[in-house]
Amino acid sequence: MDNNTSNTSNALTDLLNSSFQKLANASMDTMKPLMESMLSSYADMGKSMLEKGTPTLKLPKLSFQSDDCGCCPPKTKCPPHCMSTISRKAMEGESIIVPFLVKNTCSVAKTYKIGVRELKNIDGTLAPTQPILDKDSVTLDPGRSELVRMGIKLQGYTNGATYNTEIVLREKEVNQNICFTLLVDSGQAPVISPLDEQKYKLKWQGWESHYYCEPPRKAIRPADVNSTVDIKQ
Numbered sequence: 001m002d003n004n005t006s007n008t009s010n011a012l013t014d015l016l017n018s019s020f021q022k023l024a025n026a027s028m029d030t031m032k033p034l035m036e037s038m039l040s041s042y043a044d045m046g047k048s049m050l051e052k053g054t055p056t057l058k059l060p061k062l063s064f065q066s067d068d069c070g071c072c073p074p075k076t077k078c079p080p081h082c083m084s085t086i087s088r089k090a091m092e093g094e095s096i097i098v099p100f101l102v103k104n105t106c107s108v109a110k111t112y113k114i115g116v117r118e119l120k121n122i123d124g125t126l127a128p129t130q131p132i133l134d135k136d137s138v139t140l141d142p143g144r145s146e147l148v149r150m151g152i153k154l155q156g157y158t159n160g161a162t163y164n165t166e167i168v169l170r171e172k173e174v175n176q177n178i179c180f181t182l183l184v185d186s187g188q189a190p191v192i193s194p195l196d197e198q199k200y201k202l203k204w205q206g207w208e209s210h211y212y213c214e215p216p217r218k219a220i221r222p223a224d225v226n227s228t229v230d231i232k233q
Contacts, residue, residue: 079176082178090183103143104142104144110140116132132151133150
């Protein structure tokens with residue numbers, strides 16, 4: 001290698017080294033304020049931790065439960081006023097039985113208290129007689145049901161009037177209602193009109209029996225007189 005080539009190579013190397021050195025110096029000048037600011041922030045944070053203790057981090061609470069609370073009433077809203085409805089028609093003077101099933105759809109055994117509110121008409125007047133339940137509580141295993149009966153004697157009721165009440169089921173704190181409506185209707189009874197017995201041929205059978213209708217007798221032909229068939233008179 002001649003002297004000219006060697007000198008050119010050395011000059012190029014010196015130029016590159018000088019350029020990189022200037023770039024490094026410029027980067028350090030630019031980064032120095034930022035580094036000093038970060039170091040100052042860390043120093044302030046360390047001082048604060050020594051004086052006040054480690055800060056508490058508030059992390060969002062993770063929930064792995066679904067929004068469905070199963071058989072329990074939702075906590076964010078009230079249950080419906082009527083979880084079920086029962087309607088009946090009856091006549092004044094009639095005694096009726098209103099049955100309904102209480103079923104446990106939960107995964108554990110449940111005990112439900114059962115009651116009934118006052119029966120009133122649409123004007124708020126008490127009915128002449130009040131409904132009666134045949135039991136005041138039921139204890140049910142998961143998936144089991146039990147029949148409950150409500151009885152009402154309609155003595156002194158007004159024909160055409162409508163009466164309302166609520167059958168209340170309660171486990172602990174929440175009342176759940178079965179809304180009951182009673183319509184007193186005098187036109188519900190079937191009308192029976194006895195037939196004129198004189199139009200029928202009747203024969204008395206005995207004091208322990210009733211009348212019965214005899215079938216019409218078959219006319220006897222002359223050819224049948226000498227037959228061996230025994231015709232009862």
